[in-house]
Amino acid sequence: MISKEIARLLRGARGRIAWKRGLDTAALVAAGLLAVGFAAQLATLIVPITVPLIYVVAAALAVWVVVVLAGCLLLRPSERVAAHELDLRCRLRDRLATTLDLAAGRITTGLGDYLREDTLQAARAVDVRAAIRLRPVLFARQLLFLIAAVLLWELAFSGLTLPYTPARQTAMMLQAEGRQMQSIAERLARQATSRSLPRTAEVAEDLKRVGGGLQAQRTPGRDRAMAELQQIFDRIERAQRGLRDEFRSRTRGEGQRGGGSDPLPLDLQAQLPEINAQSQQMRELSRQLAQENATPDDISRIARVLSQIEPNLPTRGAGDARSRVQDARRKLQQGDQKSASQALGSASQDLSILSQMIEDEQGLSSAQGAVNQSQGRIASGEPVPTEEDHGSGLASARSGVSSAPRDSGQAQQTQDDTPNAPGPGQGSLPGHGQIQDKLGAPTGRLAGQRKRQQISSTEGQGAVVPVEMQLRGRTGQVTVAVRAIDPVIVRQADESMQRQRVPASYREIVRNYFLSLSGK
Amino acid sequence: MDVGGFRTTYRKIRNEVQKVIVGYEDITDQVLLAVFGGGHVLLEGAPGIGKTLLVKTLARSLDLRFARIQFTPDLMPADIVGTSVLMQAEDGHRHFAFQRGPVFSNILLADEINRATPKTQSALLEAMQEGSVTASGVHYQIEAPFFVLATQNPIEMEGTYPLPEAQLDRFLFKLRVRYPDAEAIVEILDRTTGAALPEAQMVADGDTVRAMQALAREVAVAAHLRLYVARIVEGTHPQSPQPTSMVKRYVRYGASPRGAQAILLAAKVRAVSEGRANVSAEDIRAMVLPALHHRILLGFEGEAEGIDPDDILKAVVAEVAELGPKPS
Numbered sequence: 152m153i154s155k156e157i158a159r160l161l162r163g164a165r166g167r168i169a170w171k172r173g174l175d176t177a178a179l180v181a182a183g184l185l186a187v188g189f190a191a192q193l194a195t196l197i198v199p200i201t202v203p204l205i206y207v208v209a210a211a212l213a214v215w216v217v218v219v220l221a222g223c224l225l226l227r228p229s230e231r232v233a234a235h236e237l238d239l240r241c242r243l244r245d246r247l248a249t250t251l252d253l254a255a256g257r258i259t260t261g262l263g264d265y266l267r268e269d270t271l272q273a274a275r276a277v278d279v280r281a282a283i284r285l286r287p288v289l290f291a292r293q294l295l296f297l298i299a300a301v302l303l304w305e306l307a308f309s310g311l312t313l314p315y316t317p318a319r320q321t322a323m324m325l326q327a328e329g330r331q332m333q334s335i336a337e338r339l340a341r342q343a344t345s346r347s348l349p350r351t352a353e354v355a356e357d358l359k360r361v362g363g364g365l366q367a368q369r370t371p372g373r374d375r376a377m378a379e380l381q382q383i384f385d386r387i388e389r390a391q392r393g394l395r396d397e398f399r400s401r402t403r404g405e406g407q408r409g410g411g412s413d414p415l416p417l418d419l420q421a422q423l424p425e426i427n428a429q430s431q432q433m434r435e436l437s438r439q440l441a442q443e444n445a446t447p448d449d450i451s452r453i454a455r456v457l458s459q460i461e462p463n464l465p466t467r468g469a470g471d472a473r474s475r476v477q478d479a480r481r482k483l484q485q486g487d488q489k490s491a492s493q494a495l496g497s498a499s500q501d502l503s504i505l506s507q508m509i510e511d512e513q514g515l516s517s518a519q520g521a522v523n524q525s526q527g528r529i530a531s532g533e534p535v536p537t538e539e540d541h542g543s544g545l546a547s548a549r550s551g552v553s554s555a556p557r558d559s560g561q562a563q564q565t566q567d568d569t570p571n572a573p574g575p576g577q578g579s580l581p582g583h584g585q586i587q588d589k590l591g592a593p594t595g596r597l598a599g600q601r602k603r604q605q606i607s608s609t610e611g612q613g614a615v616v617p618v619e620m621q622l623r624g625r626t627g628q629v630t631v632a633v634r635a636i637d638p639v640i641v642r643q644a645d646e647s648m649q650r651q652r653v654p655a656s657y658r659e660i661v662r663n664y665f666l667s668l669s670g671k
Numbered sequence: 672m673d674v675g676g677f678r679t680t681y682r683k684i685r686n687e688v689q690k691v692i693v694g695y696e697d698i699t700d701q702v703l704l705a706v707f708g709g710g711h712v713l714l715e716g717a718p719g720i721g722k723t724l725l726v727k728t729l730a731r732s733l734d735l736r737f738a739r740i741q742f743t744p745d746l747m748p749a750d751i752v753g754t755s756v757l758m759q760a761e762d763g764h765r766h767f768a769f770q771r772g773p774v775f776s777n778i779l780l781a782d783e784i785n786r787a788t789p790k791t792q793s794a795l796l797e798a799m800q801e802g803s804v805t806a807s808g809v810h811y812q813i814e815a816p817f818f819v820l821a822t823q824n825p826i827e828m829e830g831t832y833p834l835p836e837a838q839l840d841r842f843l844f845k846l847r848v849r850y851p852d853a854e855a856i857v858e859i860l861d862r863t864t865g866a867a868l869p870e871a872q873m874v875a876d877g878d879t880v881r882a883m884q885a886l887a888r889e890v891a892v893a894a895h896l897r898l899y900v901a902r903i904v905e906g907t908h909p910q911s912p913q914p915t916s917m918v919k920r921y922v923r924y925g926a927s928p929r930g931a932q933a934i935l936l937a938a939k940v941r942a943v944s945e946g947r948a949n950v951s952a953e954d955i956r957a958m959v960l961p962a963l964h965h966r967i968l969l970g971f972e973g974e975a976e977g978i979d980p981d982d983i984l985k986a987v988v989a990e991v992a993e994l995g996p997k998p999s
Binding site: 251263 | 672673692800886890891892893942946947948949950951954
């Protein structure tokens with residue numbers, strides 16, 4: 152039997168040792184984790200990885216807390232171990248451990264009473280708190296050093312890369328991406344300013360900011376760049392939802408039904424030039440009617456024009472434009488020029504708002520497309536296309552916003568500003584081919600105005616809108632080499648494709664293969 | 672006898688010896704530890720440094736029968752053990768009577784033990800191990816306490832017979848007596864060249880010594896410390912699971928279990944001499960060198976390079992961690 156005093160002493164020692172072990176182990180584990188984090192930070196000089204400081208520190212902290220608590224529960228020593236620890240720390244000369252062995256019957260001695268009394272006397276002088284100090288925690292210095300190193304690195308060296316390393320290549324790719332994005336943003340901002348597109352202007356500002364960030368000397372890293380792009384993407388989506396909600400509220404009064412976040416109808420977007428023209432025309436007619444000196448001939452001409460415009464007015468989103476035109480016609484018949492002029496002005500205003508919404512939609516879509524493409528390129532490590540072969544994001548940004556009809560001069564001017572968009576399937580990557588590679592000198596088709604087309608993602612639903620192209624054809628003679636194709640070969644090819652399970656996308660290739668055989 | 676009494680008596684004896692012997696506190700302590708541990712001591716040192724005086728002083732401070740044998744090459748076993756002589760009684764009857772030799776004492780000083788032949792040296796074997804002597808087929812018990820305090824001179828090797836391993840193993844301690852330093856020599860001159868020579872007083876008798884020996888054996892040893900001793904002894908063997916590099920390279924045979932007994936016995940005496948009823952790891956570490964020094968047999972390389980067994984033992988002690996108690 153050990154005395155109560157010694158038992159209490161050992162209980163206290165066990166608790167303190169458990170805490171000490173927990174703290175030491177936690178510090179070791181946390182230091183290890185921070186060391187790994189720091190090593191990963193160093194590796195960012197060479198390898199294009201992102202090591203978020205917050206995650207490293209938070210993980211180290213979380214592990215520290217968990218290990219301390221687990222250590223207190225799981226690393227609680229036995230009485231004998233605690234006794235041995237106290238013997239060592241308090242220079243008790245193994246009195247406690249021997250006394251415990253004596254109490255447990257592990258040893259026999261005629262000096263048992265003396266030993267117990269001697270141990271008790273020695274134990275009374277023991278201060279467990281002083282004997283088993285929780286501080287200094289093992290590896291505390293290393294832990295502090297690593298925390299300082301990780302923080303210092305984040306502040307001073309984060310984003311730096313060594314030349315000729317994959318990290319530097321990624322950084323250069325991000326910087327190129329940033330330049331590209333800023334260029335798109337500036338273009339969008341110009342167009343938003345000239346056409347008063349508030350949502351597009353906001354998004355353009357965001358794009359410009361992100362583009363600037365990506366171009367910084369210390370690049371933010373691939374993951375952070377992706378995160379920022381995702382934020383922009385989400386912001387664009389929110390803007391699109393706002394725009395579409397507004398459009399839906401306009402169409403609700405017209406008895407139209409639309410999806411929750413469906414884009415503005417494609418046919419409506421295709422009508423944008425027409426809508427602009429109608430708005431312009433109605434504004435002009437309104438101005439003419441507002442003049443006092445309008446002759447009956449003028450009025451009858453205006454009425455005729457209105458009767459031509461009315462059936463072509465957009466069926467959705469135009470607010471009360473149609474009824475206002477009808478009202479204007481009625482007023483004209485009644486000889487009330489002033490009211491007719493006001494009605495036409497309002498109708499023009501309605502159309503103008505609709506036009507603005509469509510252009511905003513297109514601007515946002517093009518920005519979204521550009522962000523999406525950037526994300527894809529950054530994720531895949533694909534090189535940024537040059538200005539010349541810049542893809543559909545830029546093209547759609549241009550074609551989407553400035554989709555008003557242009558003459559050839561306008562088209563030429565745009566061609567000077569921005570590179571021509573490649574045709575589908577051109578180049579080594581879809582959508583990223585270079586025009587010169589495949590087609591030789593640019594043709595009028597590329598400078599032509601392309602109308603946006605979209606196909607609903609649900610198979611079998613949605614309308615396919617044919618693309619209407621305004622082209623300038625290539626002049627001159629075209630010579631095609633005539634090759635005699637044996638009808639037998641053609642039949643064999645067709646039969647082969649019927650017999651074999653050839654995927655649809657490969658049928659043309661297989662057919663061409665058979666056809667090529669005929670030439671040998 | 673209790674622990675306090677042991678401690679007091681021990682200190683008194685020590686003080687008495689220190690009155691005569693200058694310096695050598697550690698040697699004095701180790702000799703006393705061996706005496707109260709019931710073991711024998713081999714003192715090795717150059718001539719004239721006080722080995723014999725130490726033993727004589729110790730004998731004088733204890734009220735015990737003291738005998739001294741000067742070992743020489745022509746010394747015969749009978750000169751140590753005793754011999755049977757033909758005796759004639761008053762009635763004319765003649766018979767052989769055993770005349771006890773100097774071994775029948777409490778403290779036997781075997782001076783320059785390595786000068787005697789192995790045969791004579793081995794005459795001490797039974798006495799040292801069993802505390803008894805057999806002569807002419809008759810078994811004679813030596814009265815306890817019985818200590819052999821032997822000396823040997825490591826310098827004059829010509830005409831000497833190094834003690835065989837078996838006999839060396841019977842000594843609890845082998846102590847190497849160093850030359851005293853200048854300060855100690857001055858003190859020796861002061862004490863020994865004056866008119867009055869210091870003399871030790873008797874402070875304990877045979878019963879006291881026996882009681883002290885019995886008490887020392889009662890001292891408790893924790894289980895993990897017994898294991899510690901065993902691991903140290905095991906560590907001196909090149910065949911042990913994880914020998915130190917020095918042991919592996921220089922040691923041919925390690926210490927015997929008798930070495931472990933020697934460590935623990937001496938540690939017990941050390942503990943009780945400090946007023947404790949339990950052995951500590953420190954006691955064990957302090958006893959490793961004197962107890963195991965002569966129990967390690969160096970290999971060829973060790974002998975050739977003049978390796979000191981103490982260095983090997985220090986390495987073993989440093990290597991063998993004191994294991995705490997196993998969690999129960």
